[in-house]
Amino acid sequence: MTNKWVAAVMGCVLMVSCGGNRAKTEAELSDFGVYVDSLDSALQGKWFTRMGVSPDADEMLAYLREALPKNGLDTSAFFVPQIAEDLKTVHLLAFDSLGISINEVLRRLDVNLQKAFVDYTTGQRYGFMRPDKVLNRMDEKVGGTGYAQLFDYEIKTPDFEEAKKQMASDDRITYLKESEPSNCTYQVLQQQLASSTDIAERRKLAINLERSRWQIKQPEEKGRQIVVNIAAQRLWAVGGDSALSMKICCGAVPTKTPLLCSAISYMQVNPEWVIPFNIIKTDVANHGGDVAYFSRNNYWILDRKTNDTLNAKNVSSEKLKSGSVRVVQKSGKGNSLGRIVFRFPNNFSVYLHDTNNRGAFLRERRTLSHGCVRVEKPFELACFLLPEADDWMLDRLRLSMDIKPETERGQKYLEEHPDAPSPLKLMTYQEVEPKVPVYIIYYTAYPNPETGIVELWPDIYKFDEVIAKEMGSFLLKK
Numbered sequence: 001m002t003n004k005w006v007a008a009v010m011g012c013v014l015m016v017s018c019g020g021n022r023a024k025t026e027a028e029l030s031d032f033g034v035y036v037d038s039l040d041s042a043l044q045g046k047w048f049t050r051m052g053v054s055p056d057a058d059e060m061l062a063y064l065r066e067a068l069p070k071n072g073l074d075t076s077a078f079f080v081p082q083i084a085e086d087l088k089t090v091h092l093l094a095f096d097s098l099g100i101s102i103n104e105v106l107r108r109l110d111v112n113l114q115k116a117f118v119d120y121t122t123g124q125r126y127g128f129m130r131p132d133k134v135l136n137r138m139d140e141k142v143g144g145t146g147y148a149q150l151f152d153y154e155i156k157t158p159d160f161e162e163a164k165k166q167m168a169s170d171d172r173i174t175y176l177k178e179s180e181p182s183n184c185t186y187q188v189l190q191q192q193l194a195s196s197t198d199i200a201e202r203r204k205l206a207i208n209l210e211r212s213r214w215q216i217k218q219p220e221e222k223g224r225q226i227v228v229n230i231a232a233q234r235l236w237a238v239g240g241d242s243a244l245s246m247k248i249c250c251g252a253v254p255t256k257t258p259l260l261c262s263a264i265s266y267m268q269v270n271p272e273w274v275i276p277f278n279i280i281k282t283d284v285a286n287h288g289g290d291v292a293y294f295s296r297n298n299y300w301i302l303d304r305k306t307n308d309t310l311n312a313k314n315v316s317s318e319k320l321k322s323g324s325v326r327v328v329q330k331s332g333k334g335n336s337l338g339r340i341v342f343r344f345p346n347n348f349s350v351y352l353h354d355t356n357n358r359g360a361f362l363r364e365r366r367t368l369s370h371g372c373v374r375v376e377k378p379f380e381l382a383c384f385l386l387p388e389a390d391d392w393m394l395d396r397l398r399l400s401m402d403i404k405p406e407t408e409r410g411q412k413y414l415e416e417h418p419d420a421p422s423p424l425k426l427m428t429y430q431e432v433e434p435k436v437p438v439y440i441i442y443y444t445a446y447p448n449p450e451t452g453i454v455e456l457w458p459d460i461y462k463f464d465e466v467i468a469k470e471m472g473s474f475l476l477k478k
Contacts (some may be wrong), residue, residue: 188454229443
């Protein structure tokens with residue numbers, strides 16, 4: 001590289017960075033307008049040195065060419081073809097032979113390198129979309145005003161300023177390479193993408209890689225936890241080397257089950273169901289004054305102020321919708337929560353529970369609840385949450401859930417109490433200690449916790465479509 005050329009390069013860089021005073025042609029002004037919105041004046045020229053283009057530019061190009069497809073991202077969205085072409089032009093000093101303006105090439109190269117670095121590192125560390133902003137504005141509330149909240153994970157906001165700061169540092173290539181997520185789900189999905197040749201499958205994997213980028217509390221590789229994957233319509237209770245698996249029924253499309261992370265703190269046996277107000281407004285209120293309906297469903301109507309039980313005949317639809325009364329379903333046979341409910345703190349009044357409609361688990365598509373999650377194996381899930389329970393405690397639970405006892409003591413109890421009212425109430429409340437994390441997630445491609453094999457499921461809530469739209473050009477095309 002000649003000193004004359006270096007001087008020319010640096011002169012052009014200064015024009016790009018400082019504005020210069022050379023008159024620009026109409027074509028150059030028009031071209032500049034394409035990129036000007038992406039320029040950060042404090043960072044202009046950071047990809048150039050006294051000797052011309054920094055070697056970091058070539059290293060970043062080489063890395064992105066390999067990393068982008070592996071991470072389910074499109075190379076064109078990060079200007080890889082244009083960066084490669086412009087770097088080649090610069091290295092070959094081919095400006096005159098190609099009739100290209102050196103100022104135009106360096107300006108474009110500078111902007112594209114800036115944007116590729118910031119977009120890639122920030123997107124890989126935080127995601128290329130904001131799920132909290134998008135999913136929580138996806139559906140209008142059923143029977144109410146505003147939007148239904150579907151995403152309740154705490155999520156970190158993308159830090160573009162940190163990426164810009166790192167781009168100006170001497171260690172920017174290390175920062176670039178360390179931006180790739182390291183959680184176990186991401187790595188498994190990435191491996192599956194590398195081995196897949198089917199375009200539809202690759203796109204689905206790329207969308208689910210995006211979910212693994214979000215800075216939220218993700219299911220862990222080890223430790224006791226409950227993972228509910230709405231898209232799979234399954235629950236896994238994972239602890240040590242074993243995994244309890246079962247079908248679930250989840251929210252119907254208009255009343256989707258929200259995505260969240262919490263911890264199961266206690267369980268109730270033979271619970272009463274205090275019907276949420278939104279269900280009263282959209283469903284129960286339609287039967288105002290219908291005594292047979294309330295009797296058939298074992299519903300009580302209680303005045304909120306006095307707690308007095310009201311005669312259903314005298315409670316109109318308008319009164320039910322006013323919020324001045326509560327509607328409670330009696331515990332026992334026929335209760336919508338079944339024999340047991342598993343409680344955890346959340347902002348939606350949702351929980352895991354048994355059901356009186358066991359036939360629902362025979363359906364292929366099980367989106368039918370108001371948002372809560374019905375579990376296929378409630379007793380087995382309770383046993384998972386009570387690993388230290390002795391045989392008598394488990395039999396007390398069985399007896400309370402109308403399950404045949406297995407111990408001699410339990411069988412003797414039944415013989416000695418033939419006229420005991422049903423349901424038996426040997427256990428009504430049980431604290432879970434230590435609390436067990438529960439994750440309600442939505443992955444349409446996810447490694448089965450039992451086998452480790454990535455399985456694919458339909459996009460029943462159409463969240464994949466929303467993610468693909470929000471990611472736009474960043475998402476892998478094929």
